[in-house]
Amino acid sequence: MNGNGGLEILSQTGDPAVAEVFVARDRRHSDRMFEFVDGLDYRHTRGEKWIVNVSTQFGCPVECLFCDAGGGYRGNIPADLMLAQVGAVLDRHDAALRRTCAKLKVHFSRMGEPALNPAVPDALERLPALAPNPNLWACVATTLPDGTDDWLDRVFEVKERCYRGRFQLQFSLNSTDDAWRRRLMPLPHASLDEVTDKGAAFWRDGDRRIVLNFALAQGVPIKPAVIGALFNPKVFMVKLTPLNPTARGLETGLATALQPASPEGVQALVADLRARGFDVVVSIGDTREDEIGSNCGQAVRRLAAKA
Secondary structure, X not given: OOOEOOEEEEEXXXXXXOEEEEEEEEOOEEEEEEEEEEEEOXXXXXXXXXXXXXXXXXXXXXXXXXXXXXXXXXXXXXXXXXXXXXXXXXXXXXXXXXXXXXXXXXXXXXXXXXXXXXXXXXXXXXXXXXXXXXXXXXXXXXXXXXXXXXXXXXXXXXXHHHOOOOEEEEEEOOOOOHHHHHHHOOOOEOOHHHHHHHHHHHOOOOOOOEEEEEEEEOOOOOOHHHHHHHOOOOOEEEEEEEOOOOHHHHHHOOOEOXXXXXXXXXHHHHHHHHHOOOOEEEOOOOOHHHHHOOOOOHHHHHHHHHO
């Protein structure tokens, strides 16, 4: 398939009505593969909401117990190659869409830990020139590894200049128990107290609330009382998601505590959090995403297994 800049596309899988996953590599380094996604929200047309997910690293050094992106880490993806992923997706569709889409969301949340890549703020700053749309949103998801304060400060500066009111920062917590968090996400990362302080320093009036994401796994504690004691509902919101079915999750014995077919199973948790003043989103995607294997790292793992 044709490349885009230094990007060479190796495979394309999925369903254009749900999500299409591309595995690519850096033309200069044939062993450095990554994924990016041309996605939709099943409740909207592409003109209403378009989602692009890009990778920030070749593999991922965090190696979360439930994610297939870990292993085979080969370093950071440069800003040019992050933007090339976005460009490759935008170029697949009518050129006017990048300017007229009612909500174009670019997520720096695929393979890799964005906070470990110092080129991410540069890519964020250059993104509006690639997609000149007043409804362009940038989204970054991070576990907040230790030693990334300067990175977060730089992202804050770019957010203030380029994305006021159109930036979404997500802290992937996954448990309110620090011992469990260290087990699930084994790279040293911010404690819950530190997450509170960093989020409060990042947020300004008019910003989207910072997302506290919990991928709900059986047996892993999520305590509303802890969330309520530590986090300000004016600054933070809570997102609950299923634990996606992955090879890594099967290897480590983790299973989802939120069944897509029966979201009512978390009603008590949602009610408790809302009673404490939090905006709570139960985010269950299109189940066809699991069927086509579009979760993070799965496409690269499949392609590598064939090699």
